Amino acid sequence: MVRGPQLLGELARLRPFVDADVERAWDLVQDPEGMRLTGTSASFTREQIAAWVHDVQERPGRYDWAITSAVQRDGELVSDEMFGEIVLNELDEDARSANLRLNLLPNYRGRGYGREAIGLVLGYAFAADGLALHRVSLDVLDINPRAQMLYESIGFTVEGRLREVYRDGDRWADAIMMSILEHEWEPDGDIV
Numbered sequence: 001m002v003r004g005p006q007l008l009g010e011l012a013r014l015r016p017f018v019d020a021d022v023e024r025a026w027d028l029v030q031d032p033e034g035m036r037l038t039g040t041s042a043s044f045t046r047e048q049i050a051a052w053v054h055d056v057q058e059r060p061g062r063y064d065w066a067i068t069s070a071v072q073r074d075g076e077l078v079s080d081e082m083f084g085e086i087v088l089n090e091l092d093e094d095a096r097s098a099n100l101r102l103n104l105l106p107n108y109r110g111r112g113y114g115r116e117a118i119g120l121v122l123g124y125a126f127a128a129d130g131l132a133l134h135r136v137s138l139d140v141l142d143i144n145p146r147a148q149m150l151y152e153s154i155g156f157t158v159e160g161r162l163r164e165v166y167r168d169g170d171r172w173a174d175a176i177m178m179s180i181l182e183h184e185w186e187p188d189g190d191i192v
């Protein structure tokens with residue numbers, strides 16, 4: 001079963017994972033800065049990543065998308081190559097809430113893909129004919145001002161802070177808890 005539809009924006013196309021995404025998923029976990037900024041301290045084998053990509057769409061309680069380019073030429077997509085991932089996990093159907101995470105390969109950061117990918121996922125998350133969620137939350141480390149400013153500009157509100165919850169080299173980092181509620185989401189202002 002494939003969970004979650006394709007979501008098409010101006011820059012980014014979000015689609016379910018396919019086995020061919022293993023290489024790029026492996027690249028994501030090989031990027032030290034991405035691992036640091038997402039607070040991922042675990043290390044993975046290539047076999048673990050291949051298995052994860054293979055069955056991620058069938059895992060309950062979550063919707064995962066590969067981020068690809070939306071650019072078309074002569075009506076055909078120029079590339080189907082994944083360059084990032086975005087996920088709604090910790091789905092709670094009673095509370096109508098979920099958690100959001102995303103990560104882009106280094107060459108694709110700072111080009112607007114993250115903003116648009118979040119907008120597409122929130123649109124689906126809050127839509128009555130989508131997941132009809134009430135709340136989407138996330139956490140961001142205080143060593144990641146780019147991500148925090150992006151989330152605030154999209155409409156996420158800071159709710160609190162887990163102090164010194166992550167070890168960043170020889171220092172501690174706090175996790176900032178943020179959320180956005182369905183009535184706070186303004187789609188027109190956020191999708192480029």
Ligand SMILES: CC(C)(COP(=O)(O)OP(=O)(O)OC[C@H]1O[C@@H](n2cnc3c(N)ncnc32)[C@H](O)[C@@H]1OP(=O)(O)O)[C@@H](O)C(=O)NCCC(=O)NCCS
Nearest residue numbers: 037102103104109110111112113114115140145146147149
């Ligand atoms: C965080 C991340 C998903 C954001 O996606 P992105 O495509 O790079 O972000 P965008 O280009 O859409 O927007 C970035 C915004 O931050 C701003 N920004 C860029 N660098 C910044 C910095 N050092 N400090 C503050 N803001 C910064 C940009 O000006 C832009 O704002 P704008 O849209 O108003 O111009 C992406 O950079 C990424 O994958 N980073 C590594 C992993 C990570 O941090 N994941 C999130 C963990 S919570």
